[in-house]
Amino acid sequence: MSKKKGTRAERELLHLFWDNGFAVTRTAGSGSITIPSCDLLAGKNGKTLAVECKFIKNSIYIKEERINELREFSEKFGAEPWFGIKVMNKGWFFLPLDKVEKSKGSNYIISHDIAKRKGVNFDNLILDLEK
Amino acid sequence: MSKKKGTRAERELLHLFWDNGFAVTRTAGSGSITIPSCDLLAGKNGKTLAVECKFIKNSIYIKEERINELREFSEKFGAEPWFGIKVMNKGWFFLPLDKVEKSKGSNYIISHDIAKRKGVNFDNLILDLEK
Numbered sequence: 001m002s003k004k005k006g007t008r009a010e011r012e013l014l015h016l017f018w019d020n021g022f023a024v025t026r027t028a029g030s031g032s033i034t035i036p037s038c039d040l041l042a043g044k045n046g047k048t049l050a051v052e053c054k055f056i057k058n059s060i061y062i063k064e065e066r067i068n069e070l071r072e073f074s075e076k077f078g079a080e081p082w083f084g085i086k087v088m089n090k091g092w093f094f095l096p097l098d099k100v101e102k103s104k105g106s107n108y109i110i111s112h113d114i115a116k117r118k119g120v121n122f123d124n125l126i127l128d129l130e131k
Numbered sequence: 132m133s134k135k136k137g138t139r140a141e142r143e144l145l146h147l148f149w150d151n152g153f154a155v156t157r158t159a160g161s162g163s164i165t166i167p168s169c170d171l172l173a174g175k176n177g178k179t180l181a182v183e184c185k186f187i188k189n190s191i192y193i194k195e196e197r198i199n200e201l202r203e204f205s206e207k208f209g210a211e212p213w214f215g216i217k218v219m220n221k222g223w224f225f226l227p228l229d230k231v232e233k234s235k236g237s238n239y240i241i242s243h244d245i246a247k248r249k250g251v252n253f254d255n256l257i258l259d260l261e262k
Contacts, residue, residue, distance in 0.1 A: 018166045023208035025168055028159040035149045037156055041172055043208035048179065077154035077174035 009055040009086045010039050016092075017042040020126055036069035041079065047129050048079035051094075055086045059111035062100065067108055070097055085119065087112045093119035140186040140217045141170050147223075148173040151257055167200035172210065178260050179210035182225075186217045190242035193231065198239055201228060216250065218243045224250035 010026055017024040017040070024042040038050040052070050054060055074081035074097070081097035093115035103109035120128070141157055148155040148171070155173040169181040183201050185191055205212035205228070212228035224246035234240035251259070 015166070021207070023167065023204045023206075023210075025156065025158040025172055026160070027156040029157070035146070036154070041156055043179070043210065046209040048174070048209070073154045075154075076152070078177040078179070079154075079174065 006053065006055050010053045012086075013040060013051070013053060013084050013092070016122060020122075022126075036073040036076075038070060038073055038079075038081075040084070041077075044126075044129060048077065049082055049125075049129075050074040050077060050079035051082045051084045053084045053086070054110060055088070056110065056112065057088045059109055059114075061103060062108040062110060064106040064108065067097065067100065082125075083110060085110055085115045087115060092122050094122065094125040095119040137184065137186050141184045143217070144182070144184060144215050144223070145171060147253060151253075153257075167204040167207075169201055169204055169210075169212075171215070172208075175257075175260060179208065180213055180256075180260075181205040181208060181210040182213045182215045184215045184217070185241055186219070187241065187243065188219045190240055190245075192234060193239040193241060195237040195239065198228065198231065213256075214241060216241055216246045218246060223253050225253065225256040226250040 014024050014026050022042040022044045024040060026040055027037050039053040040051040042049045050073055070081050083095045083100060085093045085095060087093060090112060095115055095118055099118040100108045100110055101114055145155050145157050153173040153175045155171060157171055158168050170184040171182040173180045181204055201212050214226045214231060216224045216226060218224060221243060226246055226249055230249045231239045231241055232245055
């Protein structure tokens with residue numbers, strides 16, 4: 001996927017959170033800066049979601065290092081680590097960091113199938129937070 | 132002040148937070164997007180600071196609208212609203228949103244003098260959070 005489409009997906013999710021009563025920011029240069037980070041930070045009712053966005057067609061490999069950075073960032077911030085996965089023509093799925101599956105070597109994998117089996121949709125993501 | 136110098140100041144503050152054990156992000160397009168936002172979000176020990184950065188020589192006027200946006204964002208997010216003010220050749224001062232002074236009309240003002248009288252330095256800002 002192109003960087004441009006990734007950015008467009010991030011902006012779409014930004015507005016989805018905002019329209020549902022969250023305060024939300026998109027991180028500048030989250031893919032390039034040297035300190036652990038995430039793509040979006042969304043907060044509501046004292047809870048914070050640290051969301052890493054992926055726009056995929058079928059699947060994507062994620063380096064262990066990136067997983068560790070998201071975990072470190074979230075623990076320090078006091079946020080819940082999530083992957084926000086936009087699957088082409090299928091919409092958004094949300095997967096908690098600990099449900100991302102190990103793949104070959106030290107890589108991790110996110111696929112449409114994994115997102116469908118283990119993830120939740122946006123409505124269920126935010127419903128969970130209202131509890 | 133130029134936009135470039137403002138961005139440099141934001142990055143400097145980003146690293147200052149990180150070096151002191153905070154997870155921190157800088158917001159993409161915080162000055163241009165249409166939803167309330169802040170320049171930096173810094174979290175530690177379950178507390179979140181929503182920081183609007185200003186790099187000034189002497190003083191700067193801030194529109195009431197901007198003040199209201201920072202307040203709205205922070206309330207929704209569950210963050211403390213702060214101004215991080217870098218005064219040229221004088222370093223950083225931190226002023227809680229409610230200590231920014233009213234100026235002419237509906238504007239607000241931040242000056243070196245106000246920052247010195249009512250603000251805290253970085254060490255005291257983070258000391259306050261450890262309590």
